[in-house]
Amino acid sequence: MRRLPWIPIVAVGLIVLAALAAPYVGLADPVAMDVAHRLAAPSAAHPLGQDEYGRDVLSRLIWGARTSLGIAFAAAAIACVVGTILGLVGGYVRGVAELLAVRSMDVVLCFPPLLLALLVVTLMGPGASTLIPVLAIVYLPSFTRVAYAGVLSVRGHEYVTAMKVLGAGRLRIMTRTILPNIAGPVLVQFSLAAASAVVLESGLSFLGLGVVPPAPSWGLMIGAARGTMVQAPLLLLWPCLALTVTILAMNSLCDGLRDVLDPHPAARRASWFSRFRRIAAPVVPEPAEPGTVLDVRGLTVAIGDPGDGKLAVRDVSFHVREGETLAIVGESGSGKSLMSLSAIGMVPAGVEVSGGTATMEGKDLLALPAAELRKLLGDRMAMIFQDPGSSLNPVHRVGSQIAEAIRAHRPVSRRAAMTQAVTLLRNVGIPDPERRAKAFPHELSGGMRQRVMIAMAIANGPRLLVADEPTTALDVTIQAQVLDLLASLKRDGGLGLLFITHSLPVVAEIADRVAVMYAGEILEEGPTAEIFADPRHPYTAALLRSAPKDDGPAPEGIPGTVPVPGDLPAGCVFAPRCDKRIDTCVKTRPPLFDIGPGRASRCIRWASL
Amino acid sequence: MTNGLSMTNSLIEGRNMSRSFHGGGFFRRGRSIQAVSDVSISLSRGEAVGLVGESGSGKSTIGRLMLGLMDLSAGRITFDGDDLATLDDKRRRALRRRMQMVFQDPYSSLDPRRTVGSQVEDGLAIHNIVPKDKRRERVAELLGRVGLEPHHADRTPRQFSGGQRQRVAIARALATDPDFLVADEPVSALDVSVQAQVMALLADLRSRLGLAMLFISHDLPVVRHLCDRVVVLYLGRVMEEGPVEAVFSAPHHPYTRALLSAAPSLHAASRRERVVLRGEPPSPANPPSGCVFRTRCPSAIDACAGVVPVLEARGDPAHRVACIRHDIG
Numbered sequence: 001m002r003r004l005p006w007i008p009i010v011a012v013g014l015i016v017l018a019a020l021a022a023p024y025v026g027l028a029d030p031v032a033m034d035v036a037h038r039l040a041a042p043s044a045a046h047p048l049g050q051d052e053y054g055r056d057v058l059s060r061l062i063w064g065a066r067t068s069l070g071i072a073f074a075a076a077a078i079a080c081v082v083g084t085i086l087g088l089v090g091g092y093v094r095g096v097a098e099l100l101a102v103r104s105m106d107v108v109l110c111f112p113p114l115l116l117a118l119l120v121v122t123l124m125g126p127g128a129s130t131l132i133p134v135l136a137i138v139y140l141p142s143f144t145r146v147a148y149a150g151v152l153s154v155r156g157h158e159y160v161t162a163m164k165v166l167g168a169g170r171l172r173i174m175t176r177t178i179l180p181n182i183a184g185p186v187l188v189q190f191s192l193a194a195a196s197a198v199v200l201e202s203g204l205s206f207l208g209l210g211v212v213p214p215a216p217s218w219g220l221m222i223g224a225a226r227g228t229m230v231q232a233p234l235l236l237l238w239p240c241l242a243l244t245v246t247i248l249a250m251n252s253l254c255d256g257l258r259d260v261l262d263p264h265p266a267a268r269r270a271s272w273f274s275r276f277r278r279i280a281a282p283v284v285p286e287p288a289e290p291g292t293v294l295d296v297r298g299l300t301v302a303i304g305d306p307g308d309g310k311l312a313v314r315d316v317s318f319h320v321r322e323g324e325t326l327a328i329v330g331e332s333g334s335g336k337s338l339m340s341l342s343a344i345g346m347v348p349a350g351v352e353v354s355g356g357t358a359t360m361e362g363k364d365l366l367a368l369p370a371a372e373l374r375k376l377l378g379d380r381m382a383m384i385f386q387d388p389g390s391s392l393n394p395v396h397r398v399g400s401q402i403a404e405a406i407r408a409h410r411p412v413s414r415r416a417a418m419t420q421a422v423t424l425l426r427n428v429g430i431p432d433p434e435r436r437a438k439a440f441p442h443e444l445s446g447g448m449r450q451r452v453m454i455a456m457a458i459a460n461g462p463r464l465l466v467a468d469e470p471t472t473a474l475d476v477t478i479q480a481q482v483l484d485l486l487a488s489l490k491r492d493g494g495l496g497l498l499f500i501t502h503s504l505p506v507v508a509e510i511a512d513r514v515a516v517m518y519a520g521e522i523l524e525e526g527p528t529a530e531i532f533a534d535p536r537h538p539y540t541a542a543l544l545r546s547a548p549k550d551d552g553p554a555p556e557g558i559p560g561t562v563p564v565p566g567d568l569p570a571g572c573v574f575a576p577r578c579d580k581r582i583d584t585c586v587k588t589r590p591p592l593f594d595i596g597p598g599r600a601s602r603c604i605r606w607a608s609l
Numbered sequence: 610m611t612n613g614l615s616m617t618n619s620l621i622e623g624r625n626m627s628r629s630f631h632g633g634g635f636f637r638r639g640r641s642i643q644a645v646s647d648v649s650i651s652l653s654r655g656e657a658v659g660l661v662g663e664s665g666s667g668k669s670t671i672g673r674l675m676l677g678l679m680d681l682s683a684g685r686i687t688f689d690g691d692d693l694a695t696l697d698d699k700r701r702r703a704l705r706r707r708m709q710m711v712f713q714d715p716y717s718s719l720d721p722r723r724t725v726g727s728q729v730e731d732g733l734a735i736h737n738i739v740p741k742d743k744r745r746e747r748v749a750e751l752l753g754r755v756g757l758e759p760h761h762a763d764r765t766p767r768q769f770s771g772g773q774r775q776r777v778a779i780a781r782a783l784a785t786d787p788d789f790l791v792a793d794e795p796v797s798a799l800d801v802s803v804q805a806q807v808m809a810l811l812a813d814l815r816s817r818l819g820l821a822m823l824f825i826s827h828d829l830p831v832v833r834h835l836c837d838r839v840v841v842l843y844l845g846r847v848m849e850e851g852p853v854e855a856v857f858s859a860p861h862h863p864y865t866r867a868l869l870s871a872a873p874s875l876h877a878a879s880r881r882e883r884v885v886l887r888g889e890p891p892s893p894a895n896p897p898s899g900c901v902f903r904t905r906c907p908s909a910i911d912a913c914a915g916v917v918p919v920l921e922a923r924g925d926p927a928h929r930v931a932c933i934r935h936d937i938g
Contacts, residue, residue: 157717157718158712158713158714158717158718159717159718159719159720159728161678161710161712161718162710162712162718162719162778162781163731164678165676165678165705165708165709165710165782166705166709166731166732166735166781166784166785167702167703167705167706167732167735167736167785168731168735169702172735176731177720180720180722180723181720181721181722331800331801331802332771332800431888445889446664447889448889475663475664475827476663476827476829476868476871476872476873477663477867477868477871477885477886478663478889479871479873480871480873480883480885480886481885481886483873484885502800502801503801503873504801504875505872505873505874505875506873508873508874508875508876509873509874532875532876542802543801543802544875545805546801546802546804546805547801547875548804548805548808548828548830548831548833548834549830549874549875550829550830550833550857550874554805554808554809554812554834555801555804555805555808555834556805557802557803557804557805557806557807557809558802558803558805559806561770561772
């Protein structure tokens with residue numbers, strides 16, 4: 001739960017309390033005139049002075065709050081209830097109800113609010129009893145709109161369908177399932193409407209169309225003080241100040257509420273690749289053996305404050321060679337994506353690299369300034385993601401997006417870049433590439449979009465391609481095509497491929513070597529065929545047993561869950577779920593044992609498995 | 610029993626189901642899309658049928674049709690003898706109790722703002738199955754049945770992992786004591802270690818409660834482990850159907866073969882010859898004439914464009930294939 005916005009809550013609370021307590025705190029009569037002391041300066045009896053009829057200003061201010069807030073809250077409450085019902089019914093029942101509830105609000109919206117209020121007040125005469133319904137009508141459309149938009153987004157969720165499957169009636173679904181899920185925005189809208197109703201009430205009263213004198217109201221006070229502005233400027237100050245402070249408090253309450261009710265954490269709103277920093281002093285990397293594209297050593301990544309010891313990735317070392325695919329496999333929460341992104345310098349917000357080196361072409365990617373890294377990205381190394389739909393720009397044609405990627409790193413003309421783009425589209429197996437280059441991303445299927453992403457990634461002939469679950473969102477026949485394409489790129493172009501996936505069968509298809517990740521550590525590493533035939537870590541073995549096979553025994557699950565960073569077991573990270581566990585496993589964390597050519601395991605019992 | 614489909618003891622029977630969607634807006638009638646064409650599926654008590662196919666094959670639509678969440682454009686669905694289309698609202702709601710659904714994404718199928726206990730309780734309350742004071746007890750029992758603890762009832766979905774959420778969703782579906790369960794990709798969004806646990810749970814519930822289960826999935830090995838029969842769909846039409854062992858070990862239809870060989874396998878090296886299909890499924894708004902698969906079929910001949918192939922038995926009367934090329938099976 002996020003922290004509540006206490007300061008605005010207390011401020012609004014105090015204002016409301018003052019308004020409610022007005023009759024009981026021994027204030028002077030707000031309408032009692034004392035013409036002899038008109039426009040008197042502040043005194044002990046009248047702390048804020050007296051107005052043009054000698055009435056006590058403090059008393060009128062607080063009684064005025066009572067009037068203003070009373071009218072504003074009543075109007076906002078009526079608008080909130082009626083508007084939410086209209087929005088709910090319009091959004092959920094649809095059809096004629098939608099037409100009546102939502103479109104009628106559009107008509108109300110067509111009138112400027114002040115004009116609408118003027119019209120009604122002129123017809124019905126001023127006074128609080130007219131103001132409340134008038135203001136309610138003015139704010140009704142905004143509530144209907146907010147509720148309607150909320151319903152439209154919530155009704156598509158499967159939990160609403162689940163209620164239908166259970167046999168729930170419309171009323172039950174609307175009140176029990178949809179209403180609680182749109183309550184957040186409606187509540188925020190309420191405080192917004194109440195604040196703005198206070199202003200509108202003051203404005204109408206100022207114009208003489210709202211509260212009828214001599215009853216106290218901030219708008220009336222401002223109006224009256226305007227006449228005596230030269231003699232007693234302070235009289236103008238007090239109601240204006242009261243109005244400003246009230247609106248400020250209510251608006252910041254609004255903002256605070258929105259942050260509390262919004263389920264997305266604020267920190268994550270920052271851009272994914274916004275920050276780049278390393279705490280530990282750079283280590284001079286040992287020269288990598290020739291043919292190595294990326295050499296990562298001792299990579300450690302901390303989440304949040306590094307002092308907390310929440311290390312999401314701990315001491316990970318691996319390398320990718322030319323023309324080779326290294327698969328990083330692991331369950332969700334194993335840190336595989338975080339580790340791979342950090343290894344090429346793309347450190348997500350809220351995360352810090354606290355140790356290690358990642359060498360590519362003699363440069364440590366973790367120590368490079370952001371500008372240098374940008375030059376490498378898209379040129380010497382490239383990435384493809386799981387969802388090609390969200391990584392392509394929807395308003396540009398795919399051909400020109402590829403051309404831009406080329407022109408960002410190469411001094412070629414637009415025309416030449418376009419020609420190259422078409423060639424690239426042909427190379428990734430897109431039929432009729434001249435025509436498809438002119439298509440927008442939404443005109444292509446998921447498989448086509450992923451091919452476009454691959455074309456863009458290989459446009460500048462990178463040495464390293466990082467692929468994060470690139471086939472997970474694709475159908476199995478399309479997945480086979482994309483895997484074939486990646487394999488041929490690797491074979492023909494001498495590309496090093498770092499392939500992140502949770503699927504063991506996909507690893508078996510594409511990877512030369514595999515690193516099994518769990519809770520931020522590599523538990524086993526080696527050639528794919530050897531590891532799948534003869535796993536030397538109980539976790540690898542358990543993962544293999546849990547994958548459904550074409551034939552053979554039914555898959556077995558692994559009981560328990562992946563531990564979270566900051567709450568890791570003292571010994572081996574897999575020990576709590578391990579069926580081969582012995583006492584030593586629980587006590588000390590094992591190192592990565594070298595168990596043969598190119599193979600490593602982090603299990604003390606690797607030899608006896 | 611006249612053929613493999615209409616068994617006398619079937620619980621739910623969909624005959625010649627078709628469903629089309631109309632494109633275009635309010636004023637303009639667009640081209641209509643045939644999502645499901647002439648599909649017949651029936652399930653008897655305790656039977657699990659797998660529905661496989663790629664996106665756009667109409668498998669989710671069939672699940673929703675058979676639950677009565679969507680109306681048929683043509684055809685007929687009977688549940689325990691009652692025609693779903695002719696039922697009045699009251700009886701249809703009462704029937705809801707007997708047919709339930711488990712969704713793919715346990716993050717979207719549970720209401721994030723209510724405790725899991727109250728969500729499991731919904732079904733009990735709606736149909737007034739258990740008196741109010743006994744409901745908590747029953748919720749605890751349901752949670753126990755799916756491998757959760759009674760005290761989990763007071764938590765919100767946020768506090769659970771994906772696998773635990775899917776267990777909650779299954780408990781919610783079981784609350785009304787259903788006879789028929791549609792599981793729409795229930796393990797696809799889960800990690801492989803958790804996937805196996807949820808599969809085992811579904812298999813166990815099916816055999817203990819005698820549930821008829823329509824299992825929608827794109828993952829063929831999962832279907833093989835959980836189902837008795839399998840129906841292979843392409844562009845809304847049945848390509849092949851039959852007992853899982855027969856279909857998986859001796860697929861007749863070129864599409865089934867391609868699907869089986871495209872699925873990545875742990876033993877990639879020792880695998881049978883791979884058929885990689887060219888291109889992508891055609892648009893359902895403009896399907897090919899004749900056999901809808903012919904545009905991607907490695908065995909297509911000229912005659913395939915002329916006739917719509919009918920489902921015919923090959924050997925085993927329950928194993929039926931819609932392909933005119935008898936010579937390749």
